[in-house]
Amino acid sequence: MINRRQFLAASSLAAFYGSGSPAFGQSGSLPWRNWSGGLRADPAGRIAPASEAELAAALRSTNGSLRPVGSGHSFSPLVPTDGHLVILDRLGGLRDHDNDAFTATFGAGTRLSEVGRALFEIGQAPLNLPDIDRQTLAGAISTGTHGTGLTLHSLSGDVTALRLMTVDGSVLEITEASDADLFKAACVSVGALGIFTEITLKTRAPYRLKAINRAQRTEDALAEFEARAEQHRHFELFPLTHSDFSLVLSIDETEEPVNNPPLSPEEEAAFGEAMRSWMAIPPAERRPLINGLAEQIAPSESIDAAHRILSNVRSNRFNEMEYAVPREVGAQCLREVLDTIAREEIDVVFPLEYRYVRGDDLWLSMDEGGDRAAISVHRTAMEDYRPLFDAVEPIFWKYGGRPHWGKIHSLGYAELKALYPRFDDFCDLRRSLDPDGRLLNDHLRRLFNA
Amino acid sequence: MSRPGLLSLTALLLLAACTQEANDSAAAGPSTTVTEASMPDTPPAPGTGELTPLNMEQWARSCALCHVRGEGGAPVLGDAAAWAPRLAQGEEMLLNHTVEGLNNMPPLGYCMDCESGDFVALIRFMGGSR
Numbered sequence: 092m093i094n095r096r097q098f099l100a101a102s103s104l105a106a107f108y109g110s111g112s113p114a115f116g117q118s119g120s121l122p123w124r125n126w127s128g129g130l131r132a133d134p135a136g137r138i139a140p141a142s143e144a145e146l147a148a149a150l151r152s153t154n155g156s157l158r159p160v161g162s163g164h165s166f167s168p169l170v171p172t173d174g175h176l177v178i179l180d181r182l183g184g185l186r187d188h189d190n191d192a193f194t195a196t197f198g199a200g201t202r203l204s205e206v207g208r209a210l211f212e213i214g215q216a217p218l219n220l221p222d223i224d225r226q227t228l229a230g231a232i233s234t235g236t237h238g239t240g241l242t243l244h245s246l247s248g249d250v251t252a253l254r255l256m257t258v259d260g261s262v263l264e265i266t267e268a269s270d271a272d273l274f275k276a277a278c279v280s281v282g283a284l285g286i287f288t289e290i291t292l293k294t295r296a297p298y299r300l301k302a303i304n305r306a307q308r309t310e311d312a313l314a315e316f317e318a319r320a321e322q323h324r325h326f327e328l329f330p331l332t333h334s335d336f337s338l339v340l341s342i343d344e345t346e347e348p349v350n351n352p353p354l355s356p357e358e359e360a361a362f363g364e365a366m367r368s369w370m371a372i373p374p375a376e377r378r379p380l381i382n383g384l385a386e387q388i389a390p391s392e393s394i395d396a397a398h399r400i401l402s403n404v405r406s407n408r409f410n411e412m413e414y415a416v417p418r419e420v421g422a423q424c425l426r427e428v429l430d431t432i433a434r435e436e437i438d439v440v441f442p443l444e445y446r447y448v449r450g451d452d453l454w455l456s457m458d459e460g461g462d463r464a465a466i467s468v469h470r471t472a473m474e475d476y477r478p479l480f481d482a483v484e485p486i487f488w489k490y491g492g493r494p495h496w497g498k499i500h501s502l503g504y505a506e507l508k509a510l511y512p513r514f515d516d517f518c519d520l521r522r523s524l525d526p527d528g529r530l531l532n533d534h535l536r537r538l539f540n541a
Numbered sequence: 542m543s544r545p546g547l548l549s550l551t552a553l554l555l556l557a558a559c560t561q562e563a564n565d566s567a568a569a570g571p572s573t574t575v576t577e578a579s580m581p582d583t584p585p586a587p588g589t590g591e592l593t594p595l596n597m598e599q600w601a602r603s604c605a606l607c608h609v610r611g612e613g614g615a616p617v618l619g620d621a622a623a624w625a626p627r628l629a630q631g632e633e634m635l636l637n638h639t640v641e642g643l644n645n646m647p648p649l650g651y652c653m654d655c656e657s658g659d660f661v662a663l664i665r666f667m668g669g670s671r
Contacts, residue, residue: 124648139654178653406613406645
C-alpha cells in the first residue's frame with residue numbers, strides 16, 4: 092500500500108539539468124536563476140544589506156533598476172533585472188514578539204521554515220502557512236502566497252505591521268491604523284512599492300495538527316467539498332490527471348501525541364517508479380492504471396506541531412500556474428480543467444491542487460472581495476509547461492480567475508484592471524512612491540502599465 | 542548509536558554553533574556588499590579554504606536547509622562517501638552546478654548573497670576538503 096505523502100513526494104520526478112551553460116553572466120556578476128531554473132537574469136550587481144542603514148546607503152549609492160529577491164520561488168518574472176538585485180537573506184530572524192497580544196516581528200528575509208520554528212520556541216504559532224517552507228516572509232507576503240482554509244487568510248492577511256523602505260532610502264512604518272490604504276496596498280505589492288525590511292504577523296498559542304490523507308473519487312470529493320471545507324480547519328484535493336481519483340487532505344487541531352515519521356528514501360523511490368510507469372504509456376490509456384493504483388492508497392495520518400504539518404520542503408522542482416476563481420464556481424472550473432487535460436491528452440502526471448482561501452480586503456490579493464477557490468497546475472522543471480498552461484489558462488479566465496502573482500500567467504494591465512477594483516489606485520500609489528520606476532522590470536511594466 | 546545518527550547529531554550541533562557565531566559576528570560591523578564583478582580571477586586552491594563568519598551564516602540559513610538531513614538527495618555535511626564522487630568532478634564543475642542548479646538542488650542553493658568564493662568555501666566545508 093502507498094499513501095498520499097509518498098505520492099506527493101514522488102509526483103515531481105527528478106529534474107535533470109545539463110551543465111553546459113556558463114556559471115557566470117555577461118556582467119561578470121553571478122547570474123541569477125529562480126528555483127525552478129526557468130528564469131534567468133544577469134544583474135549588474137547585487138545588494139545584500141544586513142541592516143536598514145546599509146540598505147538605505149546602498150539604494151542611494153546605486154543607479155538604475157532594482158528588484159528585491161527572496162528565495163527565488165516565484166515562477167513569474169518578478170525578479171529578473173539587468174540592474175541590481177536587492178537580496179534580503181541577511182535581513183532575517185525574529186526581531187520582537189508580544190506573547191500577550193500574540194504578534195511577532197521578523198526580518199523580511201526570514202524563511203518560512205524559520206518563522207514556524209522561531210514562533211514555536213517563543214510559545215507562539217502561525218495562524219496558517221503556505222505549504223512550501225523555503226520562501227522568505229517578504230517574498231510570500233509580496234505575492235499573496237497562501238495556505239488552505241475557509242476561515243484562514245493568505246499570509247498577507249495575517250500581517251499587522253510593515254516596515255517598507257522606499258527607493259530614496261526612507262522608511263515607512265505601515266499599519267492599518269496609520270494608513271489603511273497604504274497598508275492594504277503594501278500587503279500584496281510584488282516589490283513594486285519599496286523593499287520590506289520588517290514584517291509583523293498576527294499569531295496564536297501553539298497547537299498541534301492532525302493531517303489525514305486518503306484517496307477518493309474526484310466527483311465524490313467535489314460533491315462533499317463544501318461541507319468538508321466548512322467542517323475541517325484545512326481541506327484540499329490533489330486531483331490526479333487522467334484518472335477518476337483525487338488525493339484528499341484534511342487537517343484539524345488535535346491533542347493527540349506527535350506521530351510524524353519521515354518518509355524513507357525507499358518509500359519515495361517505490362512510488363517514483365509507479366509515476367515513471369505512467370509516463371511510459373499514452374495519456375489516454377492511463378486511466379485504468381492510475382485508478383487501480385489510487386484504489387490501493389491506504390489512508391494515512393500524521394500529527395505534529397502546526398508549522399511542521401502545514402509547511403514543508405518540496406525537493407523536486409517544478410513550474411506552476413495558479414488562479415483563484417470565485418468559490419461558487421471553483422468545482423465547475425476544476426472539472427473543466429481536468430476534462431480539457433483528458434480530452435487534449437496533455438501528457439502530465441503531476442497532480443493538480445484545489446483549495447479554498449478566505450476572502451480579504453487587500454487591494455491586490457487574489458482573495459480580495461470574497462472567498463476564492465485556488466486551482467494549481469504544475470509541470471516538472473524539466474518539462475515544457477506551455478502545452479498544459481496554454482490549454483488551461485483560458486479556462487481560468489472564463490471563470491473570473493485571478494492569477495497568483497508569483498506563478499506563471501500571461502495577463503497584463505488591461506486584464507488585471509478588470510479583475511481588481513483598486514488596481515488603478517495601486518498603480519497611482521506605485522508611481523507616487525517610485526516616480527522614476529526604479530523598482531520596475533519588463534514584467535512589472537506590463538502589469539502596471541508603466 | 543549508528544553512523545547516520547552520529548552524523549546527523551554532529552550536523553545539528555554544528556548548525557547551532559554556526560548560528561551563534563553568525564549572531565556574534567553581526568555586531569562586528571557592516572556587511573553590505575554591492576558587487577559589480579564578483580568572479581575571482583583564480584578560486585582558492587583546494588585545502589586552503591576557510592569559512593568566514595559570513596560563510597557560517599550562509600551555511601546556516603541556506604546550505605543547511607538540505608545538507609543536514611539530505612533533503613532531495615543532497616549529500617549530507619561530512620558524508621565523505623557521498624561527497625567523494627562529486628569532489629572528483631573538480632571545483633569548477635561543482636561551482637557551475639551550484640550556480641546553475643542540478644537535479645533537486647536549486648540554482649544558487651538558496652544562497653542569493655553568496656559570491657563564487659563563498660560557494661567554493663562552502664563546498665569545501667561540506668565535502669570535508671578544506
